[in-house]
Amino acid sequence: xxxxxxxxxxxxxxxxxxxxxxxxxxxxxxxxxxxxxxxxxxxxxxxxxxxxxxxxxxxxxxxxxxxxx
Numbered sequence: 001x002x003x004x005x006x007x008x009x010x011x012x013x014x015x016x017x018x019x020x021x022x023x024x025x026x027x028x029x030x031x032x033x034x035x036x037x038x039x040x041x042x043x044x045x046x047x048x049x050x051x052x053x054x055x056x057x058x059x060x061x062x063x064x065x066x067x068x069x
Contacts, residue, residue, distance in 0.1 A: 005060035009035060013053050016044060025049060027057045
């Protein structure tokens with residue numbers, strides 16, 4: 001499979017927090033960096049995600065927002 005996203009970060013699933021319809025999947029990409037993705041529970045099941053499994057965080061964004069306090 002080829003995709004247009006250029007930010008593909010390989011890592012390992014460290015935690016899956018399942019809600020009513022959406023799960024938060026945390027992926028350790030190394031260097032003490034954790035990426036969190038919000039995906040549907042159906043996607044978690046389809047991908048057979050579980051703690052310890054290798055996965056990729058694929059990031060494609062046309063905008064980056066910056067905020068301050």
